[in-house]
Amino acid sequence: MPGRETAGAPGQASPPVANAHHALVAREVVLLLETDARAGLGTDEAARRLQRFGPNVLPPAAGGGLLWRILRQFHHPLIYVLLAAGAVTAALGAHVDSAVIFGVVLVNALVGLVQESKAETALEGLREMVRTTATVVRAGRERRTPSADLVPGDLVRVEAGDRVPADIRLVGADDLRVDESALTGESVPVAKDEVVLHPRTPVADRRNMLHSGTLVTGGRGTGIAVATGAETELGAIHRLVGAAETVATPLTAKLAAFSRILTVAILALAALTFAIGLARGQDAVPTFTAAVALAVGAIPEGLPAAVTITLAIGVARMARRRAVIRRLPAVETLGSTTVICSDKTGTLTENQMTVRTVWTPDASCEVTGSGYAPEGAVLGPDGSAAAVEANRALRWCLLAGAGCNDAVLTAKDGRWELLGDPTEGAMLVAAAKGGLPADEVAERHPRIDTIPFSSERQYMATLHRDGSTGDHLVLAKGSVERLTALCRRQMAADGSLRALDPAAVAAAAERLAARGLRVLATAMRPPAPAKAGALGEEDLSGTLVLTGLQAMLDPPRAAAGAAVSACRTAGVTVKMITGDHAATASAVAESVGLLDPGDTDERQVLTGADLTALPAGEYPGAVDRARxxxxxxxEQKLGLVRALQDVGQVVAMTGDGVNDAPALRQADIGVAMGRGGTEVAKDAADMVLTDDDFATIEAAVEEGRGVFDNLTKFIVWTLPTNMGEGLVILVAVLLGSTLPILPTQILWINMTTAVALGLMLAFEPKEAGIMNRPPRDPARPLLTGALAVRVLLVSALLVAGSWWLFTWERGMGASLPEARTAAVNLFVTVEAFYLFSCRSLSRSAWRLGLFTNPWITGGVLTQAAGQLALTYLPTLNHLFHTTPISGGAWLRILGIAVLTALVVAADKRLRRPPG
Structure with a gap:
């Protein structure tokens, strides 16, 4: 494969290597690739090279098959213990117990697998699989061929509307302009030519190269394919994506650590129980059964399922808010995010150039609306919409922008799409807002001849026929400096002509540019009797009349500013990371509130060159300070994300371009744009926004915080029961006493309450003020000290209450099954009362309202029906060794449950922070 430049380390310039094609004369590239600059490759040679180099496609993303995805659902320490416990109980003949344990594991795996598959299916629905074709010259004949069949050395031709099929060294260009925003982040199309460049020229400035995946917006060109497939710049980014580490989310990291500690503690406790029983001379098999019962009781079987289902509910909520979650923990990760690194083009902005201001010698008019939709108006200085009729210079300025134009706008599926240069698209839309739609302009002033735009010429001019008089007129647009040099007069609002005031025009252009706007001038040559011959450059000098300036930008999304403000309120820092120029980026940043216009701190804005010059020791701190x-x-985007992670930040990276993909993969959560994003970006991301709206990310942060809260509530609710069950077994073994509850009854408690009670917390509404608190500290444990104390407190109350009740019932003459049934119902009833307390970890259940979450009310009623069935149905009595109990036992159970609820409420009140 022909050589290419290799990527350097993040924050460093890429070193030049042999065969840097942008640094070679075109004929040297032809010789190097053994091709022909006119006839291209021969058909047989192209076939041999295709066999040698392979198809011009990126390698498929590595991923496991169905079996691997299924096995991955069982990869959890608690699941391992449950599988072992299920096998042991089956070996001991406790088939009901074993079946319940394996049932829990299987349900958890199925939920995870189904949700993962649903997310992938939703993502597939976003993709537009359009097969690209390319125009290639082979054996002297031009042909259209699938881009996958291109090989190094092919002679390729491109024109407006084409997707560049490979990395191409230009050998000829005619007014060629290319939109490279997906690759470099540059929001304005880049003019291309054949000039030889310095070997160290960065990718974004290689004027003589076309890169795979970019879009030709104007002109045409011919070049030699120098790299295909994985060897293109697109392929280099693809490799960076593969090399980027998939970072564990805060939730998965905390749950993994929590599960490991819990697993070790449970196994140690079970082993201790077995050893104590043997030391006391008890039979090995019953003692081993008790140890297994302790392990099964202490394991929160519902935790993996609760995590999966709670996250799945968060996913469903996000889907309703136009976000597709590809990996379940992603929704929670946003809730823990401390920094959002946002791309500019297409993420904070519309990626649709829009004229904001039209200046004429007598007035400055604002243009409303944004994007390519022709919705809005041109407003005069007084704010009226009749500006175009009142100002002849304004009308001619808009007419020149629409008539001297090669772009085409079309409506498709309710969206306006542009074919051509975004700058020209913006001028078409501005004219339409002023009552001059492009088709009407073309009908009234049909074009006769064109002087195309070029980077040397810096203007475009078109010759038109006036449809009503038959006279010829000229329309022109271009850079302010170049077009001003061709004008001697300027047009007044009443249509009269007067001497040009170059100083006033230059001052107006500077004021507009200072706002971060791109400024183009427009001019016309008044209608005159038709002359024979074509339009020539020599005909323009001194004959044009300046009509005005059009100032445009890629506008911020409507909700971007509010979303950035909400993130700041929530303690989340937003940074813009873009491949565009610093001035353009700063203007957008100010408009959305990322930068304070009065802030003169130069460290707030850094360029790639600044990053390269930073000493290694200062790099992370500088990145952390910059906005x-x-x-x-x-490569630098990837390094920036890593630097932020090195200083302890939880990083969300948003983007839509190919150039964003490595950083999307490296970030704690990658967020891609589904509508305007590239497939590479979507594949690298954890979440895809179907509406491409940055504001959706703020909603995801809120949703993620709610998910984490609800998972914490479930853990705080379930652990006391599991600990209480385990400790009851341990106490019985220590005392050499009869077990107050049996292993089968423990499984009934764990399974039914996890489903009917605990999972109802997943539907708990987000608490008030959730976005007014700072993000969770990544180093903060899953359970704080206060919550751990509460878990121990409730566990102790359960153990004491169940032993007291069991002993009381036996002392009052109740049978062993009756005493055990009372103990089982005590555990469940206390859990139901405690559930209402866990709806908020700090606020009183009374303040929340007992019936504000109907799911919990329904769950408690369902669990109550289940307990009555367990207690009074003969079939369940037989399966779970229960029996009917007296009304007095129920009163004692309710009394202990109420006492527990009061103790928890007092603990909350004592630990409530001031204010």
């Missing part, structure tokens, strides 16, 4: 990082390469 805008502009003109950065894909």
């Amino acid at each position: 805008v990082l502009a003109r950065v390469s894909p």
